[in-house]
Amino acid sequence: MKLVISITGNNLESPFDPRFGRAAAFCLVDSETGEWSSHENPALSASGGAGVQAAQFIAKLGAQAVVSGAYGPNAFDTLSPAGIEMYLAPSGETLTAADVLTLFKAGKLSKAEAATHSGYHEGHH
Amino acid sequence: MRIVVASGKGGTGKTTVATSLALSTGESSVRFIDCDVEAPNAALFLHPMLDTRKAVGIQLPVVDEALCTHCGRCAEVCEFHAIAVIGKKILIFPELCHGCGSCTLICPEKAISERLDVMGVLESGMTATGVDFAQGVMNVGEPMAVPIIRELKKWTPTHPFEIEIRDAPPGASCPVVETMRGADFILLVTEPTPFGLHDLKQVVGITRELGIPSGVVVNRDGIGDNAVEAYCAEAGLPILMRIPMERRFAEAIASGRTLVEAAPEYRTAFQTLLQDITVRAAA
Numbered sequence: 001m002k003l004v005i006s007i008t009g010n011n012l013e014s015p016f017d018p019r020f021g022r023a024a025a026f027c028l029v030d031s032e033t034g035e036w037s038s039h040e041n042p043a044l045s046a047s048g049g050a051g052v053q054a055a056q057f058i059a060k061l062g063a064q065a066v067v068s069g070a071y072g073p074n075a076f077d078t079l080s081p082a083g084i085e086m087y088l089a090p091s092g093e094t095l096t097a098a099d100v101l102t103l104f105k106a107g108k109l110s111k112a113e114a115a116t117h118s119g120y121h122e123g124h125h
Numbered sequence: 126m127r128i129v130v131a132s133g134k135g136g137t138g139k140t141t142v143a144t145s146l147a148l149s150t151g152e153s154s155v156r157f158i159d160c161d162v163e164a165p166n167a168a169l170f171l172h173p174m175l176d177t178r179k180a181v182g183i184q185l186p187v188v189d190e191a192l193c194t195h196c197g198r199c200a201e202v203c204e205f206h207a208i209a210v211i212g213k214k215i216l217i218f219p220e221l222c223h224g225c226g227s228c229t230l231i232c233p234e235k236a237i238s239e240r241l242d243v244m245g246v247l248e249s250g251m252t253a254t255g256v257d258f259a260q261g262v263m264n265v266g267e268p269m270a271v272p273i274i275r276e277l278k279k280w281t282p283t284h285p286f287e288i289e290i291r292d293a294p295p296g297a298s299c300p301v302v303e304t305m306r307g308a309d310f311i312l313l314v315t316e317p318t319p320f321g322l323h324d325l326k327q328v329v330g331i332t333r334e335l336g337i338p339s340g341v342v343v344n345r346d347g348i349g350d351n352a353v354e355a356y357c358a359e360a361g362l363p364i365l366m367r368i369p370m371e372r373r374f375a376e377a378i379a380s381g382r383t384l385v386e387a388a389p390e391y392r393t394a395f396q397t398l399l400q401d402i403t404v405r406a407a408a
Contacts (some may be wrong), residue, residue: 052207052209055211075217081211083212
């Protein structure tokens, strides 16, 4: 399965980033072969709608599932129709993307069934 | 001539100054627009007969699924990520949309049309003393004031005017910038307190960015400290008027009367202020 993990660096050993829309980068990893690539998040500097942009970005990468620490309502509403399963990894611990992959393969990550928080976009314009 | 009355900090006396200025224009015809669309209150002092109303908002995209080829150009052009194309699905996020119309323009299939998303109303009418008054009122829960302010500024006045006075919203964000855009002079009302000074600096930054001349009115003069005074001297900002802290002014404002009505001796001061602004705006 093609899995995307939000990270703060540029490889599979990079720290897990619990933010989705504002994650520094995404690590795309094939959970069967272990083959991976990293992609800077184009939504990092978005003035608004980061969740929507990041979701479209990982959909284009061909992700079938994603692991992050939280999903806002717009990210959730974009990822759901894209058929991308959303998993949650704990943000309190120091995890690398490789650790997250191990947890995912062991079936230890829970699925996000709804947005985990309300949006951050509160009319700054 | 277009004059904006702004402050940064809320409650420094923007509306107090703006309404009294509007009543001190002598023979010149005046238009007053209350741009604080989240909480317009100038009508409480000027008492216009609001007899014209108009719904305003932004144009939201509507996609004709039969024409859409899911090419994704609309999603690419949207600076605010308010429209997304995921496979064969189009998602529109109204609360992110700024109504700029880029998606409609770029769609090669002409599959996007627009509908008005009503965010509030504009209201206008004359006051007893002949001020052509208009205000915007944003619906509760709406996140964006700028589209309403933009429409309010564009709304054709019922009478030709020589002087336009815009009462700005508090703060130093987009609604204030939109209110200031196109103005000839910005009158900054502050109070001699650390909070007043902090926010004054913020709006001074905006006036300089926009390249519009400005001057300061110190309200509640006599309270606080001398820091506003020192800052104005250092920044080359003229202090054009001082209004002392007096209980009778507060009582008048609280009962819906303007400063010049409650204290007619200030009429001359406001006329002088207007003359001063006219000279400085032309310089």
